[in-house]
Amino acid sequence: MIRIGRPLPELPPTKARPDWVEADPRFIEEATRRAMAREGGGWCVLDDSRKIGETPRKLRVAGRDLVVFRSDGRVVAAPNGCPHMGAELHQGRVENGRIVCPWHGLALGLEGHGRWQCLPTHDDGVLVWVRAIATETPTDRPILSPRPARFVSGVVRMAARCEPEDIVANRLDPWHGTHYHPHSFATLRVTDKDPDRLALRVSYRAFGPLVVEVDCTFHAPTRRSIVMTITGGDGAGSVVETHATPIHDGRCAMVEATIASSDRKGFRFARRVAPLLRPFIEQRAARLWVEDVAYAERRYALRTGAADDGIRSGALRAVPGSDRGAAAGARRR
Numbered sequence: 001m002i003r004i005g006r007p008l009p010e011l012p013p014t015k016a017r018p019d020w021v022e023a024d025p026r027f028i029e030e031a032t033r034r035a036m037a038r039e040g041g042g043w044c045v046l047d048d049s050r051k052i053g054e055t056p057r058k059l060r061v062a063g064r065d066l067v068v069f070r071s072d073g074r075v076v077a078a079p080n081g082c083p084h085m086g087a088e089l090h091q092g093r094v095e096n097g098r099i100v101c102p103w104h105g106l107a108l109g110l111e112g113h114g115r116w117q118c119l120p121t122h123d124d125g126v127l128v129w130v131r132a133i134a135t136e137t138p139t140d141r142p143i144l145s146p147r148p149a150r151f152v153s154g155v156v157r158m159a160a161r162c163e164p165e166d167i168v169a170n171r172l173d174p175w176h177g178t179h180y181h182p183h184s185f186a187t188l189r190v191t192d193k194d195p196d197r198l199a200l201r202v203s204y205r206a207f208g209p210l211v212v213e214v215d216c217t218f219h220a221p222t223r224r225s226i227v228m229t230i231t232g233g234d235g236a237g238s239v240v241e242t243h244a245t246p247i248h249d250g251r252c253a254m255v256e257a258t259i260a261s262s263d264r265k266g267f268r269f270a271r272r273v274a275p276l277l278r279p280f281i282e283q284r285a286a287r288l289w290v291e292d293v294a295y296a297e298r299r300y301a302l303r304t305g306a307a308d309d310g311i312r313s314g315a316l317r318a319v320p321g322s323d324r325g326a327a328a329g330a331r332r333r
């Protein structure tokens with residue numbers, strides 16, 4: 001193992017206890033319970049901002065099928081059933097900023113039509129959101145953690161047979177990192193164990209024997225998101241936002257945005273070649289999430305007694321270390 005990148009200050013020595021002892025299920029459950037008690041503002045992530053264009057898409061959120069498309073740059077999300085006779089609008093086309101029903105040509109736009117009304121949306125430049133949970137106290141905008149001003153980003157989206165809390169709980173158990181993802185993490189030590197904020201020192205594998213060591217924190221700003229922030233070492237200020245959007249009972253979408261920054265001189269160049277870097281960023285995130293989705297689905301099956309049929313959103317097709325398996329999982333929508 002060869003360390004590259006900025007050296008970090010030595011950590012005080014501690015009595016090393018095995019990770020399975022440190023990973024106290026009661027602590028993880030308490031941290032998850034506290035995250036679930038936070039506000040959500042009604043907002044859910046739909047997808048990567050780049051993947052919402054003028055071609056209408058059907059996306060299911062919290063039990064409702066929505067048609068989603070872009071009109072004059074603005075994201076429109078509305079019920080997918082036509083208010084006339086129920087045709088699926090995502091099978092129509094967008095003309096002059098309006099979705100035209102494929103059955104009888106009704107053109108629907110932002111002004112709505114009777115009970116067919118658009119939902120509030122927000123495009124933060126990386127992710128597109130919809131305010132779709134009517135039971136929560138609404139906020140004008142999604143609740144976001146600070147992001148770096150200049151960044152290179154990548155987004156992965158995967159469907160999972162679990163609920164948002166299982167996705168969040170997975171992230172609140174960092175102790176599985178080196179055991180479950182040995183291809184990505186060489187060492188990992190939790191340096192501060194607070195149920196509202198975990199701090200870690202982690203070395204992740206950059207290439208072959210080369211590892212980069214960073215300090216980072218995990219916190220859940222809402223009940224459906226968890227954010228890793230790099231606080232020391234190379235890339236300080238970079239964040240990885242993991243969001244979980246309910247699809248319907250027992251199914252959700254995990255959408256993760258890696259928003260990477262650096263104060264190194266070469267970063268300006270990296271931003272210029274961002275389209276070349278993006279697939280690499282997304283492939284690495286997908287490789288982890290193929291495994292973490294399996295973890296979240298297992299947690300869901302254990303806590304609900306749901307049938308664990310072994311078909312886990314691409315997880316079974318993934319061979320640790322294989323980007324082919326990860327990419328297959330990432331394509332699932």
Ligand code: FES
Nearest residue numbers: 082084085101104
């Ligand atoms: S069903 Fe849409 S216009 Fe008739």
Ligand SMILES: [Fe+2]
Nearest residue numbers: 177181288292
């Ligand atoms: Fe993980």
